[in-house]
Amino acid sequence: MTDWDAIVVGAGPAGSALACRLRPHGRVLLLERDAAVAPASRRIGESLPGAARVLLQRMGAFERFLADGHAERGATVSAWDREEPVWFDHLRDPNGPGWHLDRARFDAGLRETAVAAGAVLIEDCGRLRVSRSADAWCVDVEAQGTQHRAPVLVDASGRGATVARQLGLARRSDDALICLYAHLPADADDEDQCTRICADRDGWWYSVRIPSGQRVLALHLDADDPALKTLRDPERFLAKAKRQPLLADALQSAVAVEVHARPAGSATLDVEALADTPPGFFAIGDAMLAFDPIASQGIFHALASAESAASAIERPSGNAASARKSYLDEMQSVHARYREHLHATYAGVVRYRHASFWVRRIEG
Ligand SMILES: Cc1cc2nc3c(=O)[nH]c(=O)nc-3n(C[C@H](O)[C@H](O)[C@H](O)COP(=O)(O)OP(=O)(O)OC[C@H]3O[C@@H](n4cnc5c(N)ncnc54)[C@H](O)[C@@H]3O)c2cc1C
Known part of the structure; x- marks a missing residue:
């Protein structure tokens, strides 16, 4: 049995960020299912x-982040409430325009920063068995035959929320949104830096060029949309995108490539049940609250919830219960604000308000 100050399950942005924050003061074990960053x-x-800059600075991850060559975020152009495109320029944001990430490099950079700070990372960890003994959390890494114990256990395993589920916590999905997406090959003539967003009758699209030069093309639909299956066909997916004038412009020489699917709807853990779990258990990032991609808030939330959880974990042990309660209160208010904004965003699409995708989100 190895003793730690905290065991963090999942080395995505949330788990790695938390390990960076806790590591200067504590012994941190980071357990990751995959063998390497996808x-x-x-x-x-x-x-x-x-x-996000200030959060990355606080984690000691900003210098590495700058060196990793993420691109400055350009304007957002959207054909949302009407067909004519509207521009929104992030340059006016007092925090700066932000970035379009090389996502694999971003995730790997945070993970490596956590390890450089002294967190111990076990990749390819296989199945984990979580239990509680005396006043500590125990995690068996079955594939390795090793056992680990800590007063703090954190679920940072993303939408799967695998630790919370093992503890019997329910996860509420607010809607069954699916994202179909493709990474279109780099086109040397494509210098566009904008994020293009547009509403469609049965969903919504975005497209953005990422630092590798590839273009992400993504469509969000209801999980029970009968077209979902046929749109996995790359040619049909691209042809449908090209019917949107705002996208057609950027897709002139695009070549159809494999289309992937991922759940993308809002989901949250039952906060009241979480408050009743034994002390020292936290959930952060998507495991706690997963956002609809229209909010473009998930990675920021991963970093911010890691920061808030770190502050709660570092509080003197006499205040542990109230510190966790403050953390959960904060998550509840983030969720309430998000729901309000999300509803207003979807309600803006008056032109399709009678189509079922939009009715579900505006009246549901
Ligand atoms: C279509 C789409 C578009 C999006 N666009 C944006 C955007 O533009 N901006 C934005 O901010 N956010 C966006 N997001 C959301 C963003 O990607 C997530 O919010 C973010 O990745 C959450 O980070 P996380 O660390 O909580 O979870 P994840 O990134 O999912 O990381 C979880 C980690 O835990 C590991 N894991 C899982 N199960 C286990 C286990 N049992 N044991 C050990 N390890 C485990 C996984 O392998 C993974 O490494 C988008 C999401 C979708 C679906």
Whole structure:
């Protein structure tokens, strides 16, 4: 049995950020299911607002971040409430325009920063068995036959929330949104730096060029949309995108490539049940609250919730219960604000308000 101050499950942005923050003072074990960071062609989620700078600085990860060559975020052009495009320029944001990330490099950079700070990382960890003994959390890494114990256990395993589920916590999905996406090959003539967003009758699209030069093309639909299956066909997917004038412009010489699918709807853990778990258990990032991609808030939330959880974990042990309660209160208010903004965003699409995708989100 090895003793730690904290065991963090999942080395995505949330788990790695928390390990960076806790490591200067504590012994941190980071357990990751995958053998390495997934390749860029599989990762989705690339827009990071300028406000993330201060969080990355606090984690000691900003210098590495700057060296990794992420691109400055250009304007957002959207055909949302009407067909004519509207421009929004992030340059006016007091925190700066933000970035379009090389997502694989971003995730790997945070993970490596955590390890350089002294966190111990076990990749390819296989199945984990979580239990509680006396006043500590125990994690068996079954594939290795090793056992680990800590007063703090953190679920940073993303949408799967695997630790929370093992503890019997329910996860509420607010809607069954699916994202179909493709990484289109780099086109030397494509110098566009904008994020293009547009509403469609049965969903919405975004497209952005990432630092590798590839272009991400993504469509968000209901999980029960009958067209979902046929749109996995790369030619049909691209042809549908080209019917949107705002996208057609950027897709002139695009070549159809494999289309992936991922769940993308809002989901949250039951906060009241979480508050009743034994002390020292936290969930952060998508495991705590997963956002609809229209909010473009998931990576920022991963970093911010790691920062808030770190502050709660570092509080003197006499205040541990109230510190966790403050953390959960903060997550509840983030969720309430997000729901309000999300509803207003979808309600803006008056032109399709009678189509079922939009009715579900505006009236549901
Ligand atoms: C279509 C789409 C577009 C998006 N666009 C944006 C965007 O533009 N901007 C933005 O900010 N966000 C965006 N997001 C959201 C963003 O990608 C996520 O919010 C972010 O990745 C959450 O980070 P995380 O660390 O909580 O979870 P993840 O990134 O999912 O990381 C979880 C980690 O835990 C590991 N893991 C899982 N299970 C286990 C286990 N049992 N044991 C050990 N390890 C485990 C996984 O391998 C992974 O490494 C988008 C999401 C989608 C679906």
